[in-house]
Amino acid sequence: MSITPFRLFRCGPAFQRRHLSTSAARHSPGYDSTIRNLRIDKNTRATANARDTIAYGTNIVGGVSPGKGDSTHLDLPVLNTVHEAMWVVKPHVSAVFVPAQFAAKAIIESIEAEVPLVVSVAEHIPVHDMLRVHEILRTQSKTRLVGPNCPGIIAPEQCRVGIMPYKQYKKGSIGIVSKSGTLSYEAVGATTSAGLGQSIVLGMGGDLLPGTTLADGLSLFFEDEETKGIIVIGEIGGEAELRAADLIREYRKSTRHPKPIVAMVAGKTAPHGRTMGHAGAVLTSRDVPAEIKARALGDAGAVIVPHPGVMGETMKKLLES
Structure with a gap:
């Protein structure tokens, strides 16, 4: 049987500015309220690409593959639609594993079914399609989107x-939010080596219109009791880092004992006009250079490091002090 294009999970009690990279949904208080849906936990359940996920300990309830309903995969039910899945297995998370040209439709189906969390990994979803997704996101307060183009x-x-690649991840106290999947893996390795581990690791994604931004990830970690320190990884393209800096500044002013924040911005030597891996990672004459973004984060109170390899030891020293 072919792999199903969605994975469906069920979670436990924890679920009770100018540039295109700015999420249109950030202007919606209703959508902002769904940040809490990012707090996944050990009770989360799932199918599709599922063997590793099952081995990791995630509980899987079923999958969705149009035309293959009333069948099973890995001894779990396969449904025809997300609406049917919501009725039968009541998932809290829908992971969308479909090609970019079909991904927006799959995301919208999950939003219409009011799945609390939708994760899309596809890269290069057409911008017009994502504009439609964001128009829908900002009219509702049930579903939170992570991605697209993220791990x-x-x-x-x-x-x-x-x-x-989950084997180096260890349960711990550091929250990581990153535009770059690869650099987030480096930060994970560094914090694992330092004996800190991670509470939640969240990929913002590198496409032009992310469903969840660096600032959204920060908002989650500021309130999360399991998170004692925060790592932010940005890169060229867009202004998400500047919005994150604004939020860090507000947080540090309003909190008596703020959590330590370590940050870096990749792309300081990137040439103008060349896309650096991600669709949104491109430096044009209209974009803020990486150095300016890093300076903004530093001025806001984050400790700036040159590369993710030193993030673990840097964070450990900050926590000990």
């Missing part, structure tokens, strides 16, 4: 929703 979201040793 997903993981609560180490509890729940994996995505494609990240």
Whole structure:
């Protein structure tokens, strides 16, 4: 049987500015309220690309593959639609594994079914399609989108929703939000080596219109009791880092004992006009250079490091002090 294009998970009690990279949904208080849906935990359940996910400990309830309903895969039910899945298995997370040209339709189907969390890993979803997705997102307060073009979201040793190489992840106290999947893996390795582990690792994604931004990830970690320190990884393209800096500044002013924040911005030597891996990672004459973004984060109170390899030891020293 072919792999199903969605994975469906069920979670436990934890679920009770100018540039295109700015999420249109950020202007909607209703959508902002769905940030809490990012708090996945050990009770999260799932199918499709599921063997590793099952081995990791994620509980899977079924999958969706149009035309293959009333069948099973890995001894789990396969449904024809997300609406049917919501009725039968009541998932809390839908992971969308379909090609870019079909991904927006799959995301919208999950939003219409009011799945609390949707994760899309596809790269290069047409911008016009994502504009439609954001128009829908900002009219509702039930569903939170992670991605597209990201490795997903993981609560180490509890729940994996995505494609990240999970074996180096360890349950711990550091929250990581990153535009770059590869650099987030480096930060994970560094914090694991330092004995800190991770609470949640969240991929913002590198496409032009992300469903969840660096600032959204920060908002989650500021309130999360399991998160004692925060890592932010940005890169060229867009202004998400500047919005993150604004939020860090507000947080540090309003909190008596703020959590330490370590940050870096990749792309300081990137040439103008050349896309650097991600669709949104391109430096044009209209974009803010990486140095300016890093300076903004530093001025806001984050400790700036040159590369993710030193993030673990840097964070450890900050926590000890």
